[in-house]
Amino acid sequence: MLTIIGKPTSINVRKVLWTCVELGLPFTREDWREEHAALNPNRMVPVLVDGDFTLWESNAICRYLCARAGSDALLPRDARARARVEQWMDWQATELNNAWRYPFMALVRASPAHTDPAQIEAGSAGWNRHVGILEAQLAATGAYVAGERFTLADVVIGLSLNRWSMTPMARPDYPHVAAYLARLVERPGYRAWCANGVP
Structure with a gap:
């Protein structure tokens, strides 16, 4: 059984x-406690415990879960298709997340x-500009961030x-982003865990 801490x-x-919901992986979840500090030197969540294996960094955990499940449903095996998914995952972690830090706080x-x-x-303004990059990408794909199928890129983005849409600030009209969010709402994992973790 997987244990997710955080x-x-x-x-x-x-x-x-x-990601666990998408892959059909059973798990238990625990809140962070002081005794968990030895599991991650950064003292941050999430932390995944899988038997005697411990892993931190959320995108790395998501990639591991796909490999553990033996599934390419969310992370393609084809090198180019996989690179496209991981490109958007890394962009979310390094560019998009940094754009919203000040206004969100x-x-x-x-x-x-x-x-x-x-x-x-x-x-x-910077946050909206980054979401504009996604608006253009979704206009090009007509479906999901990395192409026609749902992938890990869509989980992280x-x-x-969702955070962008829930923050009380002025936002441009991005019709492709709005349609994309409507598609995501149809997924059980989104409904269970996306709205600030409140089912």
Whole structure:
């Protein structure tokens, strides 16, 4: 049995939970406790425990789960198709996530360290610009981020777009993103874990 450590309010924990649902992998989930600190030197979630094997970093965990399930349903075996999925996964982790950090902390978390109006405005504009990249990509594919089929790229990016759509700020009209989110809502894993971890 897989054990996933971390609260489902974490966007990165939800990546792993949703991936398990897509792959049909049973799991148990535990909140982070002080005794878990030895499992991840960064003291961050999620952490996956699979017997005597421990893994951290959410995208690495999602890739591992696909390999463990022996399935290419979410992560293709073909080198080019796989690279396209992983390209968007890495873009989500390095570019898209960095774009929303300041406005999310200000507008959702009400962090006292994130109250500069200029930085909120600049951060919101940058976040919208990055979602505009997805709007163009979805217009090109007509379906999902990496192409015609649902993949791990949609798990990680779907969660980020859910966060974008729930943040109280001005957003451009992105019809392809809206249609994409409507497609994701049809998936049981999205309904169970995407809306801030609240089924």
